[in-house]
Amino acid sequence: xxxxxxxxxxxxxxxxxxxxxxxxxxxxxxxxxxxxxxxxxxxxxxxxxxxxxxxxxxxxxxxxxxxxxxxxxxxxxxxxxxxxxxxxxxxxxxxxxxxxxxxxxxxxxxxxxxxxxxxxxxxxxxxxxxxxxxxxxxxxxxxxxxxxxxxx
Amino acid sequence: xxxxxxxxxxxxxxxxxxxxxxxxxxxxxxxxxxxxxxxxxxxxxxxxxxxxxxxxxxxxxxxxxxxxxxxxxxxxxxxxxxxxxxxxxxxxxxxxxxxxxxxxxxxxxxxxxxxxxxxxxxxxxxxxxxxxxxxxxxxxxxxxxxxxxxxx
Numbered sequence: 001x002x003x004x005x006x007x008x009x010x011x012x013x014x015x016x017x018x019x020x021x022x023x024x025x026x027x028x029x030x031x032x033x034x035x036x037x038x039x040x041x042x043x044x045x046x047x048x049x050x051x052x053x054x055x056x057x058x059x060x061x062x063x064x065x066x067x068x069x070x071x072x073x074x075x076x077x078x079x080x081x082x083x084x085x086x087x088x089x090x091x092x093x094x095x096x097x098x099x100x101x102x103x104x105x106x107x108x109x110x111x112x113x114x115x116x117x118x119x120x121x122x123x124x125x126x127x128x129x130x131x132x133x134x135x136x137x138x139x140x141x142x143x144x145x146x147x148x149x150x151x152x
Numbered sequence: 153x154x155x156x157x158x159x160x161x162x163x164x165x166x167x168x169x170x171x172x173x174x175x176x177x178x179x180x181x182x183x184x185x186x187x188x189x190x191x192x193x194x195x196x197x198x199x200x201x202x203x204x205x206x207x208x209x210x211x212x213x214x215x216x217x218x219x220x221x222x223x224x225x226x227x228x229x230x231x232x233x234x235x236x237x238x239x240x241x242x243x244x245x246x247x248x249x250x251x252x253x254x255x256x257x258x259x260x261x262x263x264x265x266x267x268x269x270x271x272x273x274x275x276x277x278x279x280x281x282x283x284x285x286x287x288x289x290x291x292x293x294x295x296x297x298x299x300x301x302x303x304x
Contacts, residue, residue, distance in 0.1 A: 012284070013165050015206055018213055049288055054167055061170050061214050132164070136201055136288050 002028030005085035005112070007071065008094070009036045010055045011048045012129045016091075018062070019120040024089035025064040027115055032067045032083050033059050039073035049133070077104050085112050092119040154180030157237035157264070159223065160246070161188045162207045163200045164281045168243075170214070171272040176241035177216040179267055184219045184235050185211050191225035201285070229256050237264050244271040 006024040010017055010033075025031040035056045041048045048055070052070055059068040072078050080088070090096050098114050105112055158176040162169055162185075177183040187208045193200045200207070204222055211220040224230050232240070242248050250266050257264055 013210060014202070015209055018210065047291065049284060049291075050166070057167055058165060058170065061216070063213050063215050132201060133288050133292075136285050137292050139199065139201075140285075140289050140292075 001030070002086045003084065004028040004031050004087045004089055005034065005080065005083050006031060006089045006091075007034035007036065008091065009041050009045060009048065009129070010059055011041070011050055012132050013058055014128065014132060016120070016128060020089075020091040020117060021059075021062060022064050023117045023120075027087050027089055030066040031064055032069065032085065033065050034069055034071045034079055034083070035059055036071045037073055040071055040076070043073075049129075077108055077110075080105070080110055080112070081108055084110070088112050088114050090114065090116045092117055153182070154238045155236065156180040156183050156239045156241055157186065157232065157235050158183060158241045158243075159186035159188065160243065161193050161197060161200065161281070162211055163193070163202055164284050165210055166280065166284060168272070168280060172241075172243040172269060173211075173214060174216050175269045175272075179239050179241055182218040183216055184221065184237065185217050186221055186223045186231055186235070187211055188223045189225055192223055192228070195225075201281075229260055229262075232257070232262055232264070233260055236262070240264050240266050242266060242268045244269055 004024050004027045006021055008017065008020070021031065021033065035052065036044075038048055038052045041052075056068055056070050059065055069079065069083070088101065090098070098116065101114055156176050156179045158173055160169065160172070173183065173185065187204065188196075190200055190204045193204075208220055208222050211217055221231065221235070240253065242250070250268065253266055
């Protein structure tokens, strides 16, 4: 029984997320997903669009996900200690230093293998949270411009 | 074997969609979801944020979904003829005239029951595509304002 762990923010679900989770699941027999809590997202990225409860509940509904839990703020390895994964899957674009993770795992006596997944070739332009946001903003700007032209 | 059909745009997945699909699935033994094609969305609502292929592929990954197909533009009942559902589930906020649907089904000799699902009490503020878009736009406007204050 090989337990795989994947993690991420998963704000505005897209096919990049699906690809990452599907490939992660293939590495073992079960997939546990850690969904970053709002506090962590704020610290490492930006204000999340959708709140942690919503991001967690959506991930739980995906076919390839056996279990999903909310990450912890502060010591991010605490949740790894609880999950006890055999494999930690990293997405191709996730900024994680693999050597640093391995040394942190060693300190905690966690014997997990780290697998960095390759990039999917068949990605769409909108398979990125920031790209979805950019499309919404650009449509909004366009609409505003049209309205100002109509008024003038 | 009771076959349920649900349908929608499913642009930017949220818990309102999950609730609708979960409740639809409970009405029978299998759930087929019709995802509106871009042409139909443009005609009935607005320009979709995410394209039909992406919306369809995300819906296919949900646990409660047995099958998902793209809707047809033009005669929207053609797909119902192909699916042959026993039950057509409508979301509480979907603007569909049930009497009209029943008479259209009768013309086509489709003997499906229509079930209008109730509203879920436990909805989040962001369980709506337009509400997610509004949040992204408002964060963008706020950021622009902050930048203009910093510059002045």
